[in-house]
Amino acid sequence: MRQPDIEIYLRDDHVNDLLDWLHQAMGPLTLDEPKGLTQHGALRGDQTIPLMVVRKAAGKWASIWFDSDATPWESDRDCARAVHAAIGHEVRCSVGGWEEADGEADADRWLKVNAEGEAEFNWAQ
Template sequence: MRQPDIEIYLKEDFLDELNGWLEQHVGRVDLGPWSGTTRRGTLHGDAAIPLMIVRKAAGKWASIWFESEATPWATDLDCARAVAAGINREVRCSIGGWEEAQGEADADRWYKVTTEGEEEFTWALKP
């Protein structure tokens, strides 16, 4: 089932590699200036997709949020697999949608995705 938006996490050191890969394989990336730890822009592929990058969203990990269901990927995991293979870096994503009613335990369940595959783990994100 296609998710309404896509969010992945990547170590901040590799954001330039991600942008280069997106430009080469998906479409032009237009990013505005940083406003604190947030940068907004648009990914121009088959559709214009709003994009937001949040530095230090989880320690050294940045959140990359594609705010559209019109992405090339159906799920966060599909995106994480493509990016991990494309830039040869670990990418993290939620195991699926999460709602507050599910409780905090499910909110901590994530995938680590590398070129070798993926594994589920518990990521205790600190505020």
Template structure:
């Protein structure tokens, strides 16, 4: 089932590699300037895909949020797999679409995705 948006997490020191990979895989990436820890842009592939990068969203991890259901990936996990293999870096994503009304029980369940495979873990993102 296609998710309404995609969010993944990548260590901040690899954000430049992310931009290069996105352009190679999808199309032109236009990024605006940083506004504090946030940077917005658009990825131009088959469709214009708004995205937002938030530095230090979880410690040394940046959040990359594709604000569209028209990405090349149907799910967070599919995107994380592609990026992990493309950059040979660990990528994190939630286990599945989580909504507040579902409660807190599954909110801390995440995947670590690497070229070696996927592992479920608990990632408490509380401040």
């Protein structure tokens, strides 16, 4: 089932690699001037896809949020796989869709995609 939006995490020092790849793979990318650690923008390919980059959202990790169901990926996992394949850096994402109503038990379950493959882990530990 297609997720309504996509969010991945990438180390801050690799965000520019991601942004360069997005521009090449998906079309023009526009970014506003950063406001603190947050930067808004959009990919303007076949459809406009709003995105937000939050540097240091989780320690050294930046959050990249695509606020659209019109991305090329059906899930965070699909996006993480594609980004890792394209830029070769570890990408993290939630294991599956999560909402507060789901409770806290699965909130810290994450997936990392890197050169060693894919593995679930608990980010809180």
